[in-house]
Amino acid sequence: MIYYSYENFKNDARKLIDEVRSFDPEVIVAVARGGLTLAHAMAEGLGIRAVESIRTELYDNDQKRDNICIYGECDLLSHKRVLIVDDIADSGDTLDAIMKHLQGDNPHAEFKTATLFYKKTSIHQPDFTVNEALDWIDFFWDRDFK
């Protein structure tokens, strides 16, 4: 297990902000909870005031696979470039479901994803990311407030 401190985060978030500038997003969608702190940092760094949030929950459905439910309406009609921000692309199920959901509702817009960490086995590979997750990541927001 790796403790991911605020100092680690600060350095990585700055790298991600620099990477994302080429895309020039107009709005950020934070995936709650994990993406909230990163979305805040990136919105400040990029000078973006329009931040929305979305969240998912997993439910067993008595069959072999889980259902993902998505909560939170995002009003993206007036935006052309949307950045979806989460802490990690682990299995990738969350980002995959959110991308399909938002793209389906907003065929006019271009969506890209940014995360601090990714796994090679994720079914969704982020457009912008910093570190491969080779161990369990203990993010400071998971640890410092309990």
Add this chain to the structure above:
Amino acid sequence: MIYYSYENFKNDARKLIDEVRSFDPEVIVAVARGGLTLAHAMAEGLGIRAVESIRTELYDNDQKRDNICIYGECDLLSHKRVLIVDDIADSGDTLDAIMKHLQGDNPHAEFKTATLFYKKTSIHQPDFTVNEALDWIDFFWDRDFK
């Protein structure tokens, strides 16, 4: 101007989490952008998965006062106790407008507010807060990513 570091934030957020436990909120509404990092920390500390976000913009309307527009739909129908989280109650206009808007849409629910800082002159005094703002606060999320 006071630089408000992550270490300051960590200590204050923990105090706020302890204060808020008596209210036992079911959902957190983050006021974007300023309240996003605090909402994330509080949601982790309180074990709340339901986090939504809302934001406001000020517009001149050619008359003597500004209009506040509120963006972001919050689905609070299934919740009884809602905590609205922002960094600071400065003029208090934002929290006042958001409280009226959400309470109007959700008369069944009880709303309370939590901020890290407040001003004595704010028209909305938070239910839970930590520090009086006697100077301009330079929050780490405003400074560290630019």
